[in-house]
Amino acid sequence: MKMNILMIEDNESVSEMMQMFFLNEGWEATFKYDGKEGLDTFLANPHFWDLITLDLNLPSMDGMIVAREIRKVSKTVPIIMLTARDSESDQVIGLEMGADDYVTKPFSPLTLIARIKALHRRMELVEKEGKVQEASDQEFDIETQFLKVNTKTREAYLNGKLIEGLTPKEFDLLYTLAKKPRQVFSREQLLELVWDYQYFGDERTVDAHIKKLRQKIEKVGPQVIQTVWGVGYKFDDSGVA
Template sequence: MNILMIEDNEAVCEMMGMFFENEHWTASFIHDGQVGYDAFKKNPSDYDLILLDLNLPSLDGMQICRMIREIDPKVPIIMLTARDSESDQVIGLEIGADDYVTKPFSPLTVIARIKALVRRLTPTDSGSYDIKTTNLLINTNTREVRLYNKEIKDLTPKEFELLVTLAQHPKQVFSREHLLDTVWREPYYGEERTIDAHIKKLRQKLAVAGPDVIQTVWGVGYKFDDSTLKQN
């Protein structure tokens, strides 16, 4: 990984350089805002991640972040700020930063944030998933579920099987009786409304990832449809 660190404190850069070296990462250190922006603008594809100080000579971090986003909307940006101000943090995230670290910081904290950000932003290899829709990936062997590229955890066996049944046939409407027969796989003499309870809990767990993908078809049952929903 090649990092561009725009930070006017040379001692901080020197310290981070040692930690980057331990991770076998390369880094370019620039101590002036305008010079740092110009370096990125000249060769934007050279950098895998940007560490950007908020207070810089020539151009401040907010300006640089906006300008970088006009060139590349996807390159990961972590802002470094001495201001422990919630408004600065919110503004930074709103104009395009992916994360922020408040000074003084531990180098290990920065390294951990970088690794977490790269993991979060790296597209998942969908080759290991046997159920794939517009925004959903399911591995039925490992029982891994990703919705809007976010991992969904703690699904119960019945919740998982309900999701698999619906997602295998997008837009198909399943009656409650059909879902009972398919998921429970044996005569079930309880109320069909048990499906409603399971679907409610399943929706709650999926909701942490984005818009609802399970739709109620009133008087009939349920269907899975994410074809018109955008990935976060």
């Protein structure tokens, strides 16, 4: 598995440590120690990068802003945010800005490698499904009474209106839930199905993504992602008028 990774990290010792692990995996990595410099490197060739690791605290440009600017250009490039902050609000904001995952410092290099592999596997699966699909834009992989989902175009429509701005993880969450209407999924199940790995008990990332997904759904119609208290979440559009 060959990868081109852009690591935007102002701590040179962390970068040097990760370089050894990247080389061991056979991955090519470019290191930038400044937020604006890292963003400019990405913008110079957006399609070159397979994954970005992004520190939250960076000189010249905060990691939150860098993530937001990257997402304006690419909705799909995987972003893992590295942060020394351990508050839920910072992690949620990072996810809302477009990060697919976060790792809290100090972290084990093997943990970061596992997260990278999981994200990359997920993206490869999405691309493979897109190539296999020969359907036209008018054909859908999921079609309930009110929701239509096309995995080839990665678009979802509620009541005929496009749910705009879905990030890769938000789309995957909606697709996973909508494939089995009214089935309740625990947070642990969603972590395994959508993120393809265990979060070792940290389920807040699911809640953060569900929150943003709901906000985007509510812009076009009624809420179809329901909370089952004490259990998890389900898709149910039976109450849509």
